[in-house]
Amino acid sequence: MDPVIIVGAGPVGLALALALARQEVPSVVLDEGPGQDEHRAARTVVLREDTTALLERLTGMPLADAGLRWSGWRSMRRRQVMRKVAFERTGTVEDPGGGYAGGHGGGYGGVAARLAEGPKDTDGGPVTAGGPAPLHIAQHVLTGALRHAIADERLVEVAVESRLDSLEQEPSGVTAHTRGSRGTWWRGSHLVGCDGPRSTVRKLLDIRFPGRTAVERHAVAALRTELPWTGEALLHRMPPWRTSGPSGSEVMARPLPDGVWRLDWLLPPGKDLVTPELLVTRVRETLAGWNGGTTPAYDLLDTGVHLVHHRLARRWRAGRVFLAGDAAHLLGALGTQGLDEGLRDVDNLAWKLALAWHHGPREALLDSYQTERRAVVAARLRAADQALPLLRGGRGLRSYVPGSARGHDVLLTDGHLGRGVLGAPGSYAGSPLMPPHSQSTTPVDTEPGTQVVDVRVTAEDGSFVRLRDRLGRGALLVVLIAPGTGVWERKHWVSAGIMPRLAAAVTALPHTAELLVAEGYPGAAAHTVLLIRPDGHLVTALSGVRPAELYEAAEAALGGPAKEQAAANAG
Template sequence: MGSPAVIVIGAGPVGQTAALLLARWGLPVLVLDQRPRRDLEGSRSICQQRDVLDLWSALGVPEAAEEGLTWTTARTYYRDRELFSWSFDLRGPLPPFVNLSQSRTEELLDAAIAAQPRIEVRWDHEVTDLEQDAGGVTVRCGERVLRAPYVLACAGGRASGVRRALGVTFDGHSFDDLFLICDIRADLPGWENVRRFHFDPEWNPGRQVLIHPCPDSTYRVDWQVPPDYDATPDDISRKIRQILGDREYTLVWQSVYRFHSRIASRMRVGRVLLAGDCAHLVAPFGARGLNSGVPDAENAAWKLAAVLHGWAPEELLETYHDERHAAALENLQVTGATMRFLVPGTPAGRAHRRDVLERGAAEEIDSGRFAEPYWYVDSPLTTPGRPFAGRPPKGQSPPPAPGVILPDCSIPGGRLRELCRAGFLLLLGEMCDSSLFAQILGKVTTAPLAVRELAEIDGTGALAETLGAAPDEAWLIRPDAHIAAIIPHAGPDDAAAALSRALRLRVQ
């Protein structure tokens, strides 16, 4: 590999995904990680949402969706009684999520990276300083000096040195209580497809316990424990026995950690972009950590590619901060509300939670709103049009609108989303002349662009009906599968203006 176009700091799932995306865009990538080698221990981040699985499939890693376990039922308990249960809608070409250990996810992504000649990974490279100038970024790892036009920092929540070098603050707070995590392997008939959330069980009074099934008869158990908790082998065994009784089990891995709620003051500083836990930390209820870090990587990758290939001006990179910082704030808001219910910090909050649980008011019990793609409705790249319906009910997706991610659905020969991510995609109703649109839009940019008629993709009309697309509409889809514009009564000039806006091009 020659000189890198982008240095990615951090070889976790977010950095791995970013490297694969950048390489897919034809860019040489150098990945740096401060660890001496890959540490494949523990479940850590276990829940990958459908849109993340879709992206990994596009990168040649379909095994994550295939190997992961999708539980079907969520049961919620208060003390010794079940309050309610609910199930995911499992319809669709991909599962709504899977449970798969981060260790296995990293193995799968590593295999894809090893097959990609544009990516080089260097371990034992701790970044000690960053310096920028008009031509690029100098990255120092002790005495070693590296350079690239751009840097994407995916170095995790403890990357204080990287943030300090950029002058970025990491404001927020940490929760006092600790959480004990154990991966347990056991034969538990009837538990394989059920997630259990226990409020105030007699074997963890005043706190919560969450039990997730994972592949290979493994279960992830999270106990909320006091700030001074001492994770001795005897106490861990006692806690497990309180759940499993006298069943045989194997303790595979354990860890104790504290939840944080923090966000970087900037996610773009000149030629350096921050992504994943390096830019934001949230409590894990709702699985909004990895499932927001991977969209960070995708958003950054297509914009870096557009700038480096000359398809867009450098000011496009500022919209990375605009869009993903807003997404991080949304996640902080959602997870903050969850943590205020799970760990109320005031007598009034504790009384409210006790009242809600005693009444079994399912609609008021907040154990986490599951991760969902952020909607770029207010982005400068989005052309206003069809109104956004607002945040949908829990477990549902918003109807298609500018800024929302394109719904995935089955089409003849595959899935709709498989047509995305190679560049921009223009979907046309039957009243639009595709050859004329292609001719006009080809004059706007040299960025990859595919123009497809909905009737050509699916001659039955089912696709247009699923999307709610009118015969005279044009839908412009970004390389990250988000809808940039839905243009009614569309003409080629309207579509060209939307494409210019989506790339921050100056309209002549």
């Protein structure tokens, strides 16, 4: 069968190629560039816990343990310090400014950074992260790690200097043509456009991309200097040296190794040109404001202007062609992260494409990609658009939303920390893949349709692994909650109690499934059985071994009974 054609060699396209390869699906990545990425000190990305875990599985690199971690956030309103942050070095790692510091590239040292805790509310109430912190890392470092993993992957071919200029679809596949020095025709089973905001794939399909332009503007600079806060990050909401009002005042500083900092300034609305002179003025003004009126010596390494657009493609699927990442959506105001959502697109689409590639088309399953992912991103965009006037407008938030629990800093921090409607991973509770409720369904702390908690489980070979390590292999996961099993060797309980009956039920499921055992799971009683999708979203939780209900739930998660799928395909 023909490989999947992936248009675009950014983080989303490269991650999709690796995710398909993990499920034995070949792919061709069309890279319009030379196969190398520009090193920019001021261009970084933010990854949440789930997307960091996804990339670690795909690359085999411990991104979450790299370098400098944010264990908090310092926020200042007017002259008041609201929260301190601590950073710690943990060794030589990937570097947002210059490649791998351990000998794989230049730059000024290696770093990835974590932000783990939010500021106090203006009324003094604590705001905590409630989980692992986001990971900050340079985009070129991330793509470099993905390219390094792909170099050893036999199922992935990267075609450099290959720019898509046309595509055609037939019932049996997709044909794409590229131009350039290596222009040629490519044949694929499916095609996924991961080619960014100006997506050629989206334009060739004539898919509308409505939304808002420049909802936020930020000036960015990376510089080497000394600040009063050694290894601390800060968000200065209303610096006293600025007089232009809240819409043009906010500045964030993030430390990098070797005395390097990344500074971000929120710019006023409009299209005023950000000249080098204006940016230098901002740098000097800010440094002086933080150093008692005296500008310390600094070395300006990189600058840029970041425009945040909010757009959502009308369709994410057209026959055998799909959109993912920035080709399908643009977001990023108030700390929300477009790359996070692009990687979640990958996690959602890869296992569905793999199942169709290996076992024939399942239209309802493939359709669910657009249904699930577009709804989640649309909700995120609505939340950001509703919060923007409150956070960036002239009136105080208290006049709109009473009470301290939803202060400015709380809402702003939600996006940065990956929680609430602005940042938390989305739920597929309304998905057509969700099974009907049955009398055997039992509640756990994870709602059906949301991501499962990463707990320690026992695999079929008796080894202890993390639940998230078993995701992304194309198989359904069935987890039995059995307290006490962790202290016994597997051979003593694998043939006892309900295990033989459950193992038989798992073997009889309509798709490959892996049986795992956990000592416990949040909110789950003993003998609860969890059914989990390959992308880590909970399908259902059953009280005890219920073969019929388990089979029905697995069928629903795959898009419906095989007979109905075959009839739909024939029709």
